[in-house]
Amino acid sequence: MKASILTIGDELLAGITLDSNATWIGRKLMDLGIKTVHKLTVPDDTTEIVEAFKLSQEKGDITICTGGLGPTNDDITLKSFCEYTGSELQFDEDYYGRLINEFERRGYKMSETNRNQALIPDKGQIIPNPKGSARGVQFEKDGKTLFILPGVPGEMKTMMEETILPYLESLDKDNYHVINLRTTGLIESALFEMVSDLVENSEMAIAFIPGFTGVDIRLTTMDETELFELVNVLYDRIGNYIYAENWDPLEKAVGLILSQVSLTIAVAESCTGGLLADRITNNPGSSNYFFGGAVTYSNESKMNILGVKKATLEKHGAVSSEVAEQMAKGVRKKFKSDIGVGITGIAGPTGGSKEKPVGLTFIGLDVNGEVKVKKAVFTNDRRYNKELAVQSALNLVRIALL
Amino acid sequence: MKASILTIGDELLAGITLDSNATWIGRKLMDLGIKTVHKLTVPDDTTEIVEAFKLSQEKGDITICTGGLGPTNDDITLKSFCEYTGSELQFDEDYYGRLINEFERRGYKMSETNRNQALIPDKGQIIPNPKGSARGVQFEKDGKTLFILPGVPGEMKTMMEETILPYLESLDKDNYHVINLRTTGLIESALFEMVSDLVENSEMAIAFIPGFTGVDIRLTTMDETELFELVNVLYDRIGNYIYAENWDPLEKAVGLILSQVSLTIAVAESCTGGLLADRITNNPGSSNYFFGGAVTYSNESKMNILGVKKATLEKHGAVSSEVAEQMAKGVRKKFKSDIGVGITGIAGPTGGSKEKPVGLTFIGLDVNGEVKVKKAVFTNDRRYNKELAVQSALNLVRIALL
Numbered sequence: 001m002k003a004s005i006l007t008i009g010d011e012l013l014a015g016i017t018l019d020s021n022a023t024w025i026g027r028k029l030m031d032l033g034i035k036t037v038h039k040l041t042v043p044d045d046t047t048e049i050v051e052a053f054k055l056s057q058e059k060g061d062i063t064i065c066t067g068g069l070g071p072t073n074d075d076i077t078l079k080s081f082c083e084y085t086g087s088e089l090q091f092d093e094d095y096y097g098r099l100i101n102e103f104e105r106r107g108y109k110m111s112e113t114n115r116n117q118a119l120i121p122d123k124g125q126i127i128p129n130p131k132g133s134a135r136g137v138q139f140e141k142d143g144k145t146l147f148i149l150p151g152v153p154g155e156m157k158t159m160m161e162e163t164i165l166p167y168l169e170s171l172d173k174d175n176y177h178v179i180n181l182r183t184t185g186l187i188e189s190a191l192f193e194m195v196s197d198l199v200e201n202s203e204m205a206i207a208f209i210p211g212f213t214g215v216d217i218r219l220t221t222m223d224e225t226e227l228f229e230l231v232n233v234l235y236d237r238i239g240n241y242i243y244a245e246n247w248d249p250l251e252k253a254v255g256l257i258l259s260q261v262s263l264t265i266a267v268a269e270s271c272t273g274g275l276l277a278d279r280i281t282n283n284p285g286s287s288n289y290f291f292g293g294a295v296t297y298s299n300e301s302k303m304n305i306l307g308v309k310k311a312t313l314e315k316h317g318a319v320s321s322e323v324a325e326q327m328a329k330g331v332r333k334k335f336k337s338d339i340g341v342g343i344t345g346i347a348g349p350t351g352g353s354k355e356k357p358v359g360l361t362f363i364g365l366d367v368n369g370e371v372k373v374k375k376a377v378f379t380n381d382r383r384y385n386k387e388l389a390v391q392s393a394l395n396l397v398r399i400a401l402l
Numbered sequence: 403m404k405a406s407i408l409t410i411g412d413e414l415l416a417g418i419t420l421d422s423n424a425t426w427i428g429r430k431l432m433d434l435g436i437k438t439v440h441k442l443t444v445p446d447d448t449t450e451i452v453e454a455f456k457l458s459q460e461k462g463d464i465t466i467c468t469g470g471l472g473p474t475n476d477d478i479t480l481k482s483f484c485e486y487t488g489s490e491l492q493f494d495e496d497y498y499g500r501l502i503n504e505f506e507r508r509g510y511k512m513s514e515t516n517r518n519q520a521l522i523p524d525k526g527q528i529i530p531n532p533k534g535s536a537r538g539v540q541f542e543k544d545g546k547t548l549f550i551l552p553g554v555p556g557e558m559k560t561m562m563e564e565t566i567l568p569y570l571e572s573l574d575k576d577n578y579h580v581i582n583l584r585t586t587g588l589i590e591s592a593l594f595e596m597v598s599d600l601v602e603n604s605e606m607a608i609a610f611i612p613g614f615t616g617v618d619i620r621l622t623t624m625d626e627t628e629l630f631e632l633v634n635v636l637y638d639r640i641g642n643y644i645y646a647e648n649w650d651p652l653e654k655a656v657g658l659i660l661s662q663v664s665l666t667i668a669v670a671e672s673c674t675g676g677l678l679a680d681r682i683t684n685n686p687g688s689s690n691y692f693f694g695g696a697v698t699y700s701n702e703s704k705m706n707i708l709g710v711k712k713a714t715l716e717k718h719g720a721v722s723s724e725v726a727e728q729m730a731k732g733v734r735k736k737f738k739s740d741i742g743v744g745i746t747g748i749a750g751p752t753g754g755s756k757e758k759p760v761g762l763t764f765i766g767l768d769v770n771g772e773v774k775v776k777k778a779v780f781t782n783d784r785r786y787n788k789e790l791a792v793q794s795a796l797n798l799v800r801i802a803l804l
Contacts, residue, residue, distance in 0.1 A: 005415075011609075011611075012428075012441070013407075013428055013437075013438040013439065013440075013441055014428050014429065014432045014437070014438060015424070015425040015426060015427065015428025015429030015430075015431075015432060015438070016428075016429070016609065016611050016620070017425075017611075018420070018422060018425045019421060019424070019425065020420060022417070022421070022443075023417040023419075023420045023421065024417060025417065026414075026415055026416050026417030026418075027416065027417030027418070028417070029417075030416045030417060030418075035415075035416070036415040036416060036417070037415065037444075037445055037450075038415075038442075038443075038444065038450075039414070039415055039442070039443035039444075040440075040441070040442050040443075041424075041440075041441035041442075042439075042440065042441075043439055048439075055457075178416075180418065187510070188472060188473065188474060189473050189474070189512075189513040189515040189516050190510075190513050192473075192474050192513075192515055193513050193514070193515060196515075199475070205412075207412055207413065207446070207476050208472075208474050208476065209411075209413045209418060209419070210472060210554065211419075212554065212555070212556065216413075216418065218412075218413070218416075218418065247418075267697075269676075269679075272680075272683075273679050273680050273682070273683025273684070273688075273692075274671075274676030274677065274678070274679025274680040274682075274683065274695055274697065275676065275680040276676070277671075277675050277676030277679075277697040278674075278675050278676040278677040278680045278788075280675070280676075281674075281675025281676065281697070281699065281749075281788075282675070282784070282785060282788075284750075284751055284752070284784055286675075286699075287699055287700070290699050291699060291700050291702075291703060292696070292697045292698050292699045292700060292703040292707075293676055293696070293697035293699075294694070294695070294696055294697070294707070295669075295676065295679040295683075295694045295695035295696070295697070296694050297683065297688075297689055297692050297693060297694045297695075298689070298693050298694060298737075300693075300738070301693060301694040301737055304736070304737075305694075305696070305707070305736070334706070334707070335700075335703055335706075336702075347683075348686070349686055350686070350687075377507075377508050377509060379533065379556075380532075380533070381533065381556060382684070382686055383556075383684060384556055386680070386683075386684075
């Protein structure tokens with residue numbers, strides 16, 4: 001079973017609104033083993049919407065369409081649906097009465113514009129909306145199904161979860177099985193080469209999805225046994241680079257390991273400016289293992305808070321292996337944690353030199369007194385360097401504890 | 403001039419990756435007065451990609467296509483481009499040599515797979531990629547232009563900013579003029595009410611775009627004089643809420659003010675876990691005014707590093723106005739800065755009580771010894787609470803210095 005996603009609205013095209021609906025829907029469908037093969041966004045224009053209905057239904061067995069169901073004059077999805085299917089809008093007196101009651105209950109006077117929310121096409125079934133006034137439509141023809149939902153994320157999600165997903169799950173269909181392996185520490189091409197024979201000899205759909213701080217390997221197949229076999233082989237080959245299955249971020253994997261081994265952590269950051277602490281504390285419950293951090297941007301704060309030695313700063317400079325080491329040791333001591341991390345580098349875009357280019361970064365790690373320092377040269381971009389350094393630091397902690 | 407956006411990749415359809423590229427591109431085009439009328443995502447499949455090139459070019463005068471330019475076997479955009487245009491891939495020996503050098507410089511051995519990055523079609527012009535190995539293509543035919551870029555956001559954005567946007571700006575076309583006013587501190591309806599008469603009496607397209615940490619007001623018109631007049635009136639009415647024009651983030655506005663008044667800042671964070679320091683240090687040159695920060699997650703670190711009093715913690719709890727005040731004072735003293743900020747709150751999802759619910763946050767501000775504390779109750783979502791608290795803290799600093 002293949003799916004099309006169709007989202008309607010000028011605001012999506014102009015980049016005013018991030019189209020997170022389509023992402024959410026694609027993921028939910030994939031979880032049911034339904035592959036999305038087409039995703040289209042068109043403006044609030046009847047001709048374009050009708051054409052989009054047609055194209056979307058050609059591509060997918062099911063089409064999920066969101067947006068343009070509101071009460072104002074630029075909401076023309078139902079009108080377009082009528083043109084597409086040859087149906088007519090009818091006024092639902094009963095629903096209108098219920099709407100008025102609902103508005104009163106919530107202490108609002110219902111405006112005349114909202115009368116439009118009681119209009120519904122005479123073809124297709126109504127999809128109830130427990131969270132708002134705009135109802136959806138389900139329309140079947142020639143073995144294909146079109147679902148129309150409002151674009152308000154909370155309403156759309158509730159209607160998907162309460163009506164559409166249970167319906168799709170109940171259908172008799174061949175399911176895909178999907179596993180996503182999240183890796184970090186190797187670039188796409190290097191990772192690919194370690195497993196290229198497996199990829200080339202497998203009938204499975206294997207996608208390498210490079211992200212900025214790692215590569216996801218996604219395996220999709222109808223054959224669950226074959227899937228688990230290949231996953232096992234991949235763990236044998238590149239297990240050290242795999243930090244999670246499915247969608248968990250690295251800080252969650254690290255948090256899990258820290259909890260399992262009952263170790264605590266504190267971090268000292270220069271060039272990453274607090275991003276490492278921010279990532280760690282995105283994980284609920286991180287207060288159980290994260291004692292805190294110091295963002296020591298100035299040399300003085302490195303000495304004053306972390307006890308980095310003046311002589312070291314003068315001899316080797318703030319961006320040096322020696323300073324990263326003293327930062328890791330110092331923050332561990334200061335916060336009385338088991339593990340200390342220290343990051344110092346040149347984030348850019350300026351401040352680089354020939355010996356110490358922008359992107360040069362040292363990451364110190366002190367695990368119960370055992371200290372090591374990793375050196376890396378990242379990019380010319382400030383934000384990238386912060387993200388890469390943080391990912392690298394989290395991975396250093398993960399590997400040290402494996 | 404109308405634009406199509408075409409994004410390629412199974413991962414976008416399956417909802418693995420949020421299609422933020424399309425949003426970013428739509429916004430940048432709108433800034434140039436170019437309207438996006440079609441946005442399509444198709445899988446890594448040559449037939450589908452070729453068909454999508456055709457449809458996108460039918461709808462738009464320009465088409466911006468991203469994705470599928472990597473070195474692995476599922477990267478087939480250039481192959482599809484060749485089929486679409488009747489061109490052939492050629493091996494660029496010179497570029498290959500440069501790639502090898504670049505890999506060496508960064509300490510990697512270049513893998514064989516990356517040879518593919520030196521393949522380039524014999525039709526169209528090359529768009530250089532200063533941030534990665536995958537180059538883009540610009541192809542003109544019958545008055546329509548197709549741009550192909552990599553899907554990695556940082557690479558795509560740099561190539562747009564350095565090559566494509568300047569090119570589009572140089573074209574002779576009827577331009578929209580757009581100004582985006584960024585506000586924070588008021589919800590959409592309150593902001594709207596302060597200027598509703600202006601909005602209703604203007605022929606200009608005025609959009610209120612509520613974001614998570616503020617509302618953007620976007621004005622679009624062909625009449626530049628009228629635009630500047632309205633902007634001036636808006637500044638008179640709601641100037642205190644406007645922190646920037648166009649897309650600059652709040653930390654940039656705050657950095658600018660700090661530089662102008664020559665004041666330095668240090669921050670102490672509990673519930674925001676380093677995000678405030680991270681935001682501040684995203685701004686290049688922030689080391690001129692940012693001395694550093696302390697992420698004091700535990701009570702002990704609040705006492706130990708910031709000098710928060712044990713009695714205060716015991717009497718009022720870590721999430722209290724009194725502790726926020728002591729954190730702000732303490733971090734200012736510790737880092738010897740002019741301004742100190744202290745944030746303490748309950749990020750959630752757990753840890754709330756009836757008196758102190760999840761989302762409760764106190765933000766202390768110490769400007770040269772003058773101290774105030776702001777109290778807020780945000781949401782039930784951990785990440786949202788972090789972002790809202792940080793935005794609120796930055797705005798507190800901005801307003802104190804106005």
